[in-house]
Amino acid sequence: MQPVNQSNGKINLDPENAEHGLAQLVLTVIELLRQIVERHAIRRVEGGTLTDEQIENLGEALMNLEEKMEELKELFGLNDEDLNINLGPLGNLL
Template structure:
């Protein structure tokens, strides 16, 4: 019993405060689906997956451009497509009242998704 008190007293207060802040951030970034708002949680999850895929496609496109494996026309089309995808995502986030932070789901011990 006394060992617990010794361990607690040996932890600096700023580490405790940081841990509390991390818990608060984690709780606010999780999908909280209930029977009443299940559609909102599903929308958030689907939008998160789409945004993750969009970012992965963008990174792959940048790698291909840097590697020189695309023609000028392909680079132009790719750039235009990526811009349109980003604009559409911004439009959808506005429609569903979501922010970038809402799409950055906390994966527990793995940290935030993006």
């Protein structure tokens, strides 16, 4: 059984797939935080409060984080849709 019900995007924590479901949940939270940090970084860059070196370091850090997320998604057999958990009336998480 898959940890995510593809028809509604909800997490299904099947005891036999608990590791996969937990990985899905953790990676979803990390992806949410990554997107928040990225948006904040863009605002700071556009606001002109960073030096060229800080902008370069920030860009490199964000690229490294995105690369690591891709590696982890591949390791656990997840894709972007798997991390977009349905929150019911609130809509999708990502």
